[in-house]
Amino acid sequence: MSKGTLFDKVWDLHTVGTLPSGQTQLFIGLHLIHEVTSPQAFAMLRDRGLKVMFPERTVATVDHIIPTENQARPFVDDLAEEMMQALEQNTQTNGITFYNIGSGNQGIVHVIAPEQGLTQPGMTIACGDSHTSTHGAFGAIAFGIGTSQVRDVLASQTLALSKLKVRKVEVNGKLVPGVYAKDVILHIIRKLGVTGGVGYAYEFAGTTFEQMSMEERMTVCNMAIEGGARCGYVNPDQVTFDYLKGRDAAPKGAEWDKAVTWWQSIRSNADAEYDDVVIFDAAEIAPTITWGITPGQGIAVNESIPTPEALSENDRELAAEAYQYMDLAPGTPIQGTKIDVCFIGSCTNGRMSDLREAAKVAKGRHVAEGIKAFVVPGSERVKQEAEAEGLDKIFEAAGFEWREAGCSMCLAMNPDKLQGRQISASSSNRNFKGRQGSASGRTLLMSPAMVAAAAITGTVTDVRTLL
C-alpha cells in the first residue's frame, strides 16, 4: 500500500465516504465533456429525473467529430451535426460552459483545459476519454471514464472507484538531441508493456521529468493509459507554477500565494512509500517508433523489427499478427520503410512545442513527392499562436497542409482518414488496427519531429540526421 504520495494525499482529500461495495466515493473537482461520450449520459440523467449537481464544475468542448477543413454549419456529415446539436442543447439546458467552434477556446479537451488554467495541481479530474491521464502532468489525479460514469459525475460530482496502487517510474539524466518526451513514454511502454500499468497510477519522477516543460510532461502522462495505467502524474514544481500563473482560470492575487503553498504541500513526501519502483536511464533512450499494432510494439529508429526469437513467448502471437497486418518482415530495419501519410497533431503532440520542433525539421525543406502531410493544431489557441509565430507559413512552404483544430486523424471520426492499406507516420497515441479510419490502414507512432522527417524523405528516418 502506497503512503505519503501525491496520489494518496489527493485521494484522501477527495474521499466522500465508503460505499456498501467497499469502493470509495470520490469527489471530482473538474469534469470535462465532449460530444462523443456525453449525449447518452445526459439521456440517462433525464431518464432518471436527475439534475446536474455542480454544473459549474463541468466544462464542454467539441473535438472528435469536427471537420478540420470546412467547419461551416450544418456539418456535411448529418451524424456529426446531430452530435453537435445534442451537445449544444445539453450544455445550454444544464448551465454548462461550452467552448464551441470559433469561441477562441475550442480544441481537443486535453489541450484546452491546461491552456486555460482549468487543470491544476491537487485536483481530481475525470472525462469520458481515456487520455484524461494527460492532466496528471500538473500533479492532478486524472482518469478516463465511460458514459455511465459521466452520468454519475453529472448527477453527483462523484464516482465509485477502487484505489489504485502507485508505481514510481523514475527516469534520470539528459535526453540526447532528437529525443523527445514522446520517445520517453514510447520507451517506457515498450519496456513495461501495454498491461504493465493495470491497477496502477504512474508517478513519473526523476531528473528527466523535472527538466521537462509542462507540454512535454503532458505528452508523457497522456500515454500512461497506453501502458495500462489509468492515470499518470508528475509532482507539481516551479515549472508547473510558472506555466499556470496568469492563465484564465488560475488563482489570482492573494489566492495565488495560498494556492502555491497548498500545491507544494501535496507533493509526494521524500519518504513516501510506493507499491513498486522502476528506474530508467535517459541516455539509453533513442528516437522510438512503433512497428506493430499496439503502442508496446516499439523499437529504436535504428533497430530492426524484432524476430519472433528475440521476443518473449508471450509476445510472439501478437507479433505474428502484427507482421502480417503491417506487412513488415521480422529482421528488417524500420528505417527506410516507405510512408504514405504524415499526421502531426492530437492531444499527445498537438501543442506549440510539438509544432515548433516539427517546423524546425520542415523549415527550408519540402515534403517528398506523393506524400500527404498535414498539421492539425490541438486547439484554436495553439493555431492562433502558431500563426503568430509564422509556423503555418513554414509548414505550407514545405508542402504540409495547415488545418483547423480538432482530433482529426488520431481516430478519424471526421473526414480525415487513411485510405485502404495506406501507412502513416503519426504523432498520435494509438496504432491499433483500423484506428486511423481505414480497416486495413497502418500506423507508425513517433514524435512530431520524426513525423516531419518522414514527410521530408518519404520514409521512416532518424530525425537526428536532419537536425
Place this chain on the structure above:
Amino acid sequence: MSQVKTVVGRGVPLVGNDIDTDRIIPARFLRCVTFDGLGAQVFADDRTQMQGQHPFDQPQYQGATLLVVNRNFGCGSSREHAPQAIAKWGIQALVGESFAEIFFGNCVAMGVPCVTAAPADVQVLQEWLAANPQSTATLDLEQKQVQFGESSIPISMGEGARNMFLSGTWDACGQLVAQAEQIQQTAGRLPYLSWSRAS
C-alpha cells in the same frame, strides 16, 4: 435494482490477446447520440474481414450470452460504446484472462460482470465451447466458478465489484446521489473550488 448472482447460457469463445475497443466498435460507429444500434456493428471490421467466420457471425454461437476472451480484453479507449455493443448483441457476462481497467469499470456500471480465470482454464473453457456450442455453461459469482459439462474452472473478481453484483448495487448512481450532504462537505474542504472556474 437487480442482483446478478449467476449467468446461465450458451457461450462464444473469442480467441486473441489485446483486443482493443477500436476493434470492438470502430470509431465511425461512435457518430451517434444513443447506444441503440450498436449491437449490429460490434466487431464490424473484423467480421467483414473474416467473411462469416467470426464467432459473432457463426450460426452455432447465435444467442450466446457468455463471452470468453483472453488477455487484456477491451484495452484502448474509454468508449462505453464497446461494452454496450457487446451487450446489445446479447452478451450478459464475460470470462477472460484479464480486462483493461476502464472497460471493466464500464461493464460494472452496466451490470455486466467480467470475471478472470487462469490462462490454461480459459483455454479449456474456450475449447469446450467450440466443441459444445449448443450446451449451456453457468457462471456462478457466489461459488466463484464457471460450470460446463462435467467440469468447472475457478474464477475471480475483485471483492468490491463482486459484492456490487451479488447485492444488486452495481448501479452506483443512486447511492452516489443519496450522499448529497457528505458531497457538499467534501466540496467545502477543497481549497480550489472557489478560485478555479471556467469564465
